[in-house]
Amino acid sequence: DARVTQTPRHKVTEMGQEVTMRCQPILGHNTVFWYRQTMMQGLELLAYFRNRAPLDDSGMPKDRFSAEMPDATLATLKIQPSEPRDSAVYFCASGLGGGPNTEAFFGQGTRLTVV
Amino acid sequence: GDSVTQMEGPVTLSEEAFLTINCTYTATGYPSLFWYVQYPGEGLQLLLKATKADDKGSNKGFEATYRKETTSFHLEKGSVQVSDSAVYFCARGNFNKFYFGSGTKLNVKP
DSSP: OOOOEEEOSEEEEOTTOOEEEEEEOOTTOOEEEEEEEETTTEEEEEEEEETTEEEEOTTSOTTTEEEEEEETTEEEEEESSOOGGGOEEEEEEEESSOSTTOOOEEOOOEEEEEO | OOEEEEOOSOEEEETTOOEEEOEEEEOSSOOEEEEEEEOTTSOEEEEEEEOSTTOEEEETTEEEEOBTTTTBOOEEESSOOGGGOEEEEEEEEETTEEEEOOOEEEEEEO
16 A cells, blocks of 8 residues: 655654654655644645756755755655654655646654744 | 635434425536545545536445536435444545535434
8 A cells, every 4th residue: 555654743843953854755656745734824835846846945944954866766744853843743745747637645744843 | 815614503303204404506617526424433425526517426325416507416315324423524525625514513312
């Protein structure tokens, strides 16, 4: 049963610490999305990759957030330094193709709490 | 700009009631439209989709029709079950991006 795997599922960290979230997309998928979900803002697209290249990261605060795909089986989202306002659930999703009909398959999310 | 607007929740229904969750969109071009469902503690799962005008997506008793003239994609189900309690997101995909509505929480009571 192919699925997107995210680690860790939960993370509690102190303000100022570095946080790294990892995502393993479905094997063969060439498109990866990072979303952030909060009660206030709903689902926000942070970044999106096609064939490991970042195509759009305009939704991501550049000063503290960075997203990479070291290889086709791993996507990372890093926050340094973390702040309480970063507390949210971060979802990774992957898809194949990237055209307008692309279906996004979501992981279970990483629930981040910054205290 | 491009956006998706959903009716605000929560929506509370009794089991076997009829469900409608409204969704309208604005977009340039001809987006594909999707409904995703999120169960507690889980990620989003695709419920149904429609890729062109007048298409009807359906799954698990849920239906939605792509209405270009009203720019709408309302979700309907004839008889809801307690197990349908979840948050429902309308989304549009267009040239590589997904944009989601704010989500509508559905509570179904026995």
